[in-house]
Amino acid sequence: MKVYGLTGSIGMGKSAVAAMLRREGVPVFDADAEVHRLQGPGGKLLPAIEARFPGATGPMGVDRAKLGAAVFGHPQALKALEAIVHPAVQEERIRFLRENRSRAFVVLDIPLLFEKHGDRRLHGVIVVTAPAWKQRKRVLARPGMTVAKFRKILHLQTPDAEKRRRADHIIHTGTTFADTRAQVRRLVACLGAKTGR
Helix, strand or coil, rough: EEEEEEEECCCCHHHHHHHHHHHHCCCEEHHHHHHHHHCCCCCCHHHHCCCCCCCEECCCEEHHHHHHHHCCCCHHHHHHHHHHHHHHHHHHHHEEEEEEECCCEEEEEEECCCCCCCCCCCCCCEEEEECCCHHHHHCEEEEECCHHHHHHHHHCCCCCCHHHHHHCEEEEECCCCHHHHHHHHHHHHHHHHHHCC
């Protein structure tokens, strides 16, 4: 089984591409979705998060606004949160890989793939990209998003040009939905051919 990473900066359309891959029958592990599940109602990370960040959880799980305020711009607090979250996500990733070991290839959807050096043990990296103006338009349309917040997020992420330079495969989402889907289908055929299945 070959393992590919899927990444892309905020607003590039990575979630849409991940959904397209799933529709093509490719198993996709979504790190963000896993974090939401682990921090959601009854999530197994809630006791540890509450102990470290009192008042940041409730009956609906993590209060994302409160937790965000506690860690955003506070490197030590962010490290403490990562020390709680990352091992649990890694455990779920290992389980996913074990469950899909008979498949030709799988995809790990990891937003901060390059930032956290997660590309080292992969067979290749798929980067989702779009023109900067389209990215900005998509992100600023999100509820609660501001230009300042958008700039801060971009500052923390590896630049899109650098991601594209380091990519093995690139999916462009700045075109039509149909064109993006066609690119995904070509990619699935290409990766399938590489595995000889």
